[in-house]
Amino acid sequence: MTPRSSIRPSLATVLTPKWLTAASRLRQEQSGSGARIVLLSLVALVFWVAVFGIAYRVLHYFRGVEEIGNLMAGKMLGVILLAFLSILLLSNIITALSTFFLAKDLDLLIAAPIGRSRLYLAKLIETIVHSSWMVALLALPIFTAYGIVYHGGPLFPIVALVAFIPYLVLPAVLGTGFTLVLVNVFPARRTRELLGLLATGAVVLALVGLRFLRPEQLAQPEGFRNLVEYLAVLRTPTSPLLPSEWTAAMIMNWLLHVADPWPIIKLWIAAPVAVALGGLLHRRLYHPGFSKAQEGAERKIRRPLRGPLVPFLRWLPPSKREFILKDLRLFFRDNTQWSQLILLAVLLMVYLFNIQSLPLYSGERVPFRLVTMISFLNLGLAGFVLAAVAARFIFPAISLEGRQMWLLRSSPLDPGAMLWSKYWIGTLPLLVLALAITIFTNWLLHVSEFMMIVAVATIVLYTLAASALALSFGALYPQFGTENAAQIPTSFGGLVYMMSSLSLLAAVIMIEAQPVTAMLRTQRFASQPVAITPALIFAALLIAVVCLTATIVPLRMALRTIEKMEW
Amino acid sequence: MIRLTHLTKRYGKFTAVDDINLIVPSGELFGFLGPNGAGKTTTFRMIAGILHPTSGTVEIGGVDVLRHPLQAKARLGFIPDRPFVYDKLTGAEFCRFAAALYGQQGPVVERRIDELLELFELTRWKNELTESYSHGMRQKLIISAALVHRPEVIVVDEPMIGLDPKSARLLKDLLRQFVERGGTVLMSTHTLEVAEAMCDRIAIVHGGKIVAHGTMAEVQEQTESEDMGLEDLFLKLTGGMHDQQLDTILDG
Numbered sequence A: 001m002t003p004r005s006s007i008r009p010s011l012a013t014v015l016t017p018k019w020l021t022a023a024s025r026l027r028q029e030q031s032g033s034g035a036r037i038v039l040l041s042l043v044a045l046v047f048w049v050a051v052f053g054i055a056y057r058v059l060h061y062f063r064g065v066e067e068i069g070n071l072m073a074g075k076m077l078g079v080i081l082l083a084f085l086s087i088l089l090l091s092n093i094i095t096a097l098s099t100f101f102l103a104k105d106l107d108l109l110i111a112a113p114i115g116r117s118r119l120y121l122a123k124l125i126e127t128i129v130h131s132s133w134m135v136a137l138l139a140l141p142i143f144t145a146y147g148i149v150y151h152g153g154p155l156f157p158i159v160a161l162v163a164f165i166p167y168l169v170l171p172a173v174l175g176t177g178f179t180l181v182l183v184n185v186f187p188a189r190r191t192r193e194l195l196g197l198l199a200t201g202a203v204v205l206a207l208v209g210l211r212f213l214r215p216e217q218l219a220q221p222e223g224f225r226n227l228v229e230y231l232a233v234l235r236t237p238t239s240p241l242l243p244s245e246w247t248a249a250m251i252m253n254w255l256l257h258v259a260d261p262w263p264i265i266k267l268w269i270a271a272p273v274a275v276a277l278g279g280l281l282h283r284r285l286y287h288p289g290f291s292k293a294q295e296g297a298e299r300k301i302r303r304p305l306r307g308p309l310v311p312f313l314r315w316l317p318p319s320k321r322e323f324i325l326k327d328l329r330l331f332f333r334d335n336t337q338w339s340q341l342i343l344l345a346v347l348l349m350v351y352l353f354n355i356q357s358l359p360l361y362s363g364e365r366v367p368f369r370l371v372t373m374i375s376f377l378n379l380g381l382a383g384f385v386l387a388a389v390a391a392r393f394i395f396p397a398i399s400l401e402g403r404q405m406w407l408l409r410s411s412p413l414d415p416g417a418m419l420w421s422k423y424w425i426g427t428l429p430l431l432v433l434a435l436a437i438t439i440f441t442n443w444l445l446h447v448s449e450f451m452m453i454v455a456v457a458t459i460v461l462y463t464l465a466a467s468a469l470a471l472s473f474g475a476l477y478p479q480f481g482t483e484n485a486a487q488i489p490t491s492f493g494g495l496v497y498m499m500s501s502l503s504l505l506a507a508v509i510m511i512e513a514q515p516v517t518a519m520l521r522t523q524r525f526a527s528q529p530v531a532i533t534p535a536l537i538f539a540a541l542l543i544a545v546v547c548l549t550a551t552i553v554p555l556r557m558a559l560r561t562i563e564k565m566e567w
Numbered sequence B: 001m002i003r004l005t006h007l008t009k010r011y012g013k014f015t016a017v018d019d020i021n022l023i024v025p026s027g028e029l030f031g032f033l034g035p036n037g038a039g040k041t042t043t044f045r046m047i048a049g050i051l052h053p054t055s056g057t058v059e060i061g062g063v064d065v066l067r068h069p070l071q072a073k074a075r076l077g078f079i080p081d082r083p084f085v086y087d088k089l090t091g092a093e094f095c096r097f098a099a100a101l102y103g104q105q106g107p108v109v110e111r112r113i114d115e116l117l118e119l120f121e122l123t124r125w126k127n128e129l130t131e132s133y134s135h136g137m138r139q140k141l142i143i144s145a146a147l148v149h150r151p152e153v154i155v156v157d158e159p160m161i162g163l164d165p166k167s168a169r170l171l172k173d174l175l176r177q178f179v180e181r182g183g184t185v186l187m188s189t190h191t192l193e194v195a196e197a198m199c200d201r202i203a204i205v206h207g208g209k210i211v212a213h214g215t216m217a218e219v220q221e222q223t224e225s226e227d228m229g230l231e232d233l234f235l236k237l238t239g240g241m242h243d244q245q246l247d248t249i250l251d252g
Helices: A011-030 A034-064 A069-102 A106-111 A116-149 A156-185 A188-212 A215-219 A227-235 A243-255 A262-293 A318-333 A340-357 A368-393 A399-410 A415-444 A449-476 A485-490 A492-522 A534-564 B040-047 B069-074 B091-101 B107-119 B135-147 B165-180 B192-198 B216-222 B230-238 B243-251
Strands: B002-011 B014-024 B029-033 B055-060 B076-079 B153-157 B184-188 B201-206 B209-214
Touching: A011 A116, A034 A069, A034 A116, A034 A492, A069 A106, A069 A116, A069 A156, A069 A243, A069 A262, A069 A485, A106 A116, A116 A156, A116 A243, A116 A262, A116 A485, A116 A492, A156 A243, A156 A262, A243 A262, A318 A415, A318 B091, A340 A368, A340 A415, A368 A415, A368 A449, A368 A492, A399 A485, A399 B076, A399 B091, A415 A449, A415 A534, A449 A492, A449 A534, A485 A492, A492 A534, B002 B040, B014 B040, B014 B184, B014 B201, B014 B209, B029 B040, B029 B165, B029 B192, B040 B055, B040 B076, B040 B153, B040 B184, B055 B069, B069 B076, B076 B135, B091 B107, B091 B135, B107 B135, B135 B153, B135 B165, B153 B165, B165 B184, B165 B192, B192 B230, B201 B216, B201 B230, B209 B216, B209 B230, B216 B230
Parallel strands: B029 B184, B029 B201, B076 B153, B153 B184
Antiparallel strands: B002 B014, B002 B055, B201 B209
16 A cells, blocks of 8 residues: 555645536536627727726827936836735735635645645645736736737747746735734634725725825926936836735836846745745644634624614615615624625725816816816716726625525525615715715816706616626626635636726726816806807717616616526 | 325436435325435435426415415425534524515414424523534424425435434434424435334335335235345345355455
8 A cells, every 4th residue: 555644635636626616607607608708808999908908098199209308117017016015915805814824625635645835835726826816917917918919929928927937925924914814813704804904904004005106297397307317216126025026127128129137036936935934934823723713703793774764764674674784783783794885985085185186277278178177087086986996896795695695595585676676775875975076076176067067867777787897797697706805806707897887887988088178168258158069968968878887777677687597 | 295296306317316206194104215316316316396296296385386386385384314514604604594485474483393303402502603513403404394394295315324222213203203293204314223113115116117105015015025124134135245245245
């Protein structure tokens, strides 16, 4: 017989179930409806082309600017990768809790004779794939634009990959290490709740820090004493100790033919060293942490949440009323859910602060057309914020019912009533948020009454559609097995939802912008009465039709999917 | 009453449930027995409206589950094999939610919830989140939730798993008394002694088909095994492990 000590499964063996699961999921997708695949491919293509197009236009412009163009391109890449890095860190912290401590396969793996380092590497790879694939997909069109504009050559994809792999590994090691320490201090269930708050705190600090860097200064060269000072600021790395800067430098060095080996050396030394240190930390802390992760269920309720709400919901039938109350209880009792509202509040404050800091009313008289154009951009940004909020809070709604679906499906609850409750419980707060952002920012921008009406009507219609899309894509791509609610929006379905809602937003703004701009060209002063043109009426009707279609059709599709769903 | 007519469920080329015909009248406790993967849970899930049959019909109290799902389900209490409940609800809130799904609310329901939780000795924990409940407590909670709306028909999949002997005895008594009062129970279990002691009639399912059904005596007669107990009869119909296979596995 083979000696038992040598029967250690290889890393590939430990990862086999993951590969097989991914392959079988892909096969299931491929065997699904052809129309759905075509639609998906189309949405993905539109989104990628849009990201590529914007990156290409900006880089092409930079390329034409002498002296500072290349510096600006490098700076932009550094800032994009820095933003990605913060997303990756947050995503890895959240994902590591699931993969290392809450996953269903852990009992099997830990009971098997798998070495600690091998288990660490297997789980680290799983964490990297889960938390990084979306960032990698987003980075692809941006890197492609850099490669094309700066003639990166046939080897550029390999260079980009060599720069990108350690860039993904480093935040994964850091994130998993952070989670590992935290689980040893608190039981996993409590950690899951604390993580929300800690991660929120970390992102808040990053956002406030980024805000205080005042990046808008770079767009106002006249604020610097001379060109030399401006160039010096551009040449100084924003964050020299972060892998985002090293990756950006490595890519720009290749594109600009600069022979500097330091960025690649830093990346490829830091990543293996970090993995080795992470492995050591894992060796010391994983087993006590895993043991702690099995404890710590919460017993007492802190928020009964019944009395104050019931009078407002009395008009509803008991099934809908209890369904809404149940969803509210689950939301407010799970800190991982509501703690992200703090992050949202900070994001909004930064956003409003940015709008207020725009140099529109700094003494000089600004044409109100410019204010109107900025109001359109503001509409786009508000729409983006709303789409992201819907992705986080509405998209997971159906997935979170997964394990309890036996109760809902075996009861006489109408699936339409369930969908109705889920839609309005998500849409009403989102509408309040949408109106608050739009009215307040437009008030800060001193826009005309007409523009205010246009913005409010558009955002209301878009919000109705965005939340319908979020709920429907959540039903079309459910994640019933996910232990961690925060992970659900990072799934493939979440990405497709974001692409769809942003495509809708772009379509709405494009339909609206042309006739509104044409009308404004004929209007010389803000006080001049607005002349309603047929083109304007047509655009308004078209937007209403597009948004209502994007509300009703997905909801109907979701209802059909829920009715056909099997558990 | 439960009526299954030519009930079939296929997953691609695999047939999980193959043309099952069965009537369980009111006032009867019917045992649905079979080895793992025989199609018991799939059949129960089709009765509860969770899975859609490939062909055939399911009637609960004379109402077709596919044509009139809401009316049919209103008569049913379904107890699944795995007690998944909302972790962040208390036991009482879960029962109240279950009652509301059947359109029931108010003081009568509150009293009923209290009675059921008292019966299953969950009163002490009724205001605690279910995430702190043990497997057995969750099982007792979903049984309480299935009874809260006073169903006509109970479909219960492996009810004894996770229950302590006292609770298991309580459940047996409860189901027996339920059918004596005119209710219908369709139950699956791997505990053959329980089936033999409790059920009025049984069906043995194998490979998605009913291979024998009737009272214990009828099944013995159908299979020409008059002197066999239920365990031997079950193994005869579904295929047991041969001594030679055991030798191979244990001796290597």
